[in-house]
Amino acid sequence: MEGRPKLIAIDHDDYHAEHIGRTHDGRQFILTNPFDPAIGENPGCEFVALYTFDLSGQLIDAKIDSFGPRSSLDDDARRAKYDERLISLGDVSFERVEVAPFSVERFGLEFGLIARPPEEEDDAWAVEMQPGNYMAFFEPWDSGEYDT
Template identity: 35%
Template sequence: MPGAPARITIRPDDYHVPYAGTAGDGRKFFLSDELFVPDGAAFVGLFLWNADGSFAEVKADRADHPTDVPPGQAAPAGADQVKSRLRELGDYKLEPITVAPFLTEVDGVIFGWRFNSFDGVDSINIEPGDFICYYEPWDGYEYDT
């Protein structure tokens, strides 16, 4: 798609990106427990890229969406699944990663990094749930939720 970046940077932080970095085997990763679809289903998603930043795979687990949060709103879910997925990463290091955006389907749900352009503003949203939105210069310092 015209305007879509070949690579974006994801930076771990204390807000919505607590787990991004390099796994013990050299793969790049982003782990989120705030993925959701409009019907209220929640997911823990482990996004994985090869060491060179090319897409590798997504591992997704259905999780219980917190009952005190409306469907379609991001909220942490699946603490046990998060712990399990972190163990899979081995001796991981939290650090900025530069990776290729992608979209893929897991059990009928689209996961990945969707490029959008609206009124001349380009963005990339994390799917499912569209709860984090990155903008140019794609360096991971600024995002909207």
């Protein structure tokens, strides 16, 4: 589809992109905390997600752990799993990644960097980190910047 991004650049920062980069063998990774927002009767959930990509930015694996509703979140357990996932990568460098949009389903939710086509003629493509839409990307796709 015309305008759909092939790769999204994400620059390392101290916020949502704190733990992105490359492993010693060159694979790219994104370690993040997606969330299912609380809406109505849905209490919302917290997750730890480790996405790994090959050298060309194609998804290799998605390891996603659920920590249940935010109201009963065991933050120590979530933090321990996050640290475990980071350590599992071995020696890493935190730096810019360039990865293809992707989507995987876990826990009845869609996770990933999901490309959204324009809804109207004057709209633009968007790519959103889901669930939670906590990182949104727009053209130019190689800027490395995102909106929250």
